Amino acid sequence: MAAQTILDIENAHKQFDGTKAVDGVSFTVNQGEIFGLLGPNGAGKTTLIRMILNIFEPDAGTIRFPLSPDGRFQPERIGYLPEERGLFENRKVSDTLVFLAGLKGVPAAQARERALLWLERLQLERYFHRQIRELSKGMQQKIQLIAAIIHKPDLVILDEPFAGLDPINQELFRDLIRELKSQNTTVLLSAHQMHLVEDLSDRIFLINKGRQVLYGELREIKRNWKEDWVALDFRGDGALLKESSLVKSAQIENGRAQLILRDGVRPEEFLSAIVGKLEIEQIAIKKPPLHHIFVETVTRGPHPHPVPLPERERVQGEGGKGDR
Secondary structure, three states, X not given: OOOOEEEEEEEEEEEEOXXXXXXXXXXXXXXXXXXXXXXXXXXXXXXXXXXXOOOOOXXXXXXXXOOOOOOOOOHHHEEEEOOOOXXXXXXXXXXXXXXXXXXXXXXXXXXXXXXXXXXXXXXXXXXXXXXXXXXXXXXHHHHHHHHHHOOOOOEEXXXXXXXXXXXXXXXXXXXXXXXXXXXXXXXXXXXXXXHHHHHHOOEEXXXXXXXXXXXXXXXXXXXXOOOOEEEEXXXXXXXXXXXXXXXXXXXXXXXXXXXXXXXXXXXXXXXXHHXXXXXXXXXXXEOOOHHHHHHHHHHHOXXXXXXXXXXXXXXXXHHHOOOO
């Protein structure tokens, strides 16, 4: 069964004072997936999120919600955890959650019940009647996450949800995001912790300077990346690894090597070149992590072998290729 599209952005543009913040962006987000929206600081992610939330209108292009009757933005069906923390410090936790749930159409009694359940789940129930200012930054982040999902939205937008969290709470948030997906809630995740994004995301959209540079299923993006990493434990003269024309870079110490093969070099080609010349004790070959792909793409431009775009975006021409 084909996935249902919950968000459809087509050739969206937005500029401020002549500067293009979003420049011809097109992509879709499917129901029940975790979709990673990535990019360096200033790439246009925040502007794009604000257009999705109907805070800004695009200068050109369309943003549609196909599961809505008229395809328009429906605030009660969307949850949002902003990068900028926006809780009123002099309000009680209980009042804050009930108020924010009420804005999404949840009756006060039901909101209180849900808030208590979530606070118990996150071991914050004793703070129900305490003021926000009495909570640590990590606790406040948990309150904002509860506020984003307390009304059981179809789509949750999480903008830097892991910022300021210690490793234990990063793991907690990761588990909660997976749980949302298991409940068929769609998660649009924007974060700089690449290892967490890689672990969670089904598909990603990477933008730089307002334009698309990578888009597609994360597994396919890595599969199409023409570069392999090799971890090798060996006996013998490691100099031949550094001198090999097949190797792009090598770090070798005490019989262990971390190698990056040149673009387009197949792992079996490398293995054939070292068989009989080194005694291989252990070897692992893998594609580079998302962090490396992110840095390489942003600093050196799109990869020479990009993932093909969906048919709709190939036929739109230059203005509609989803270039953000």
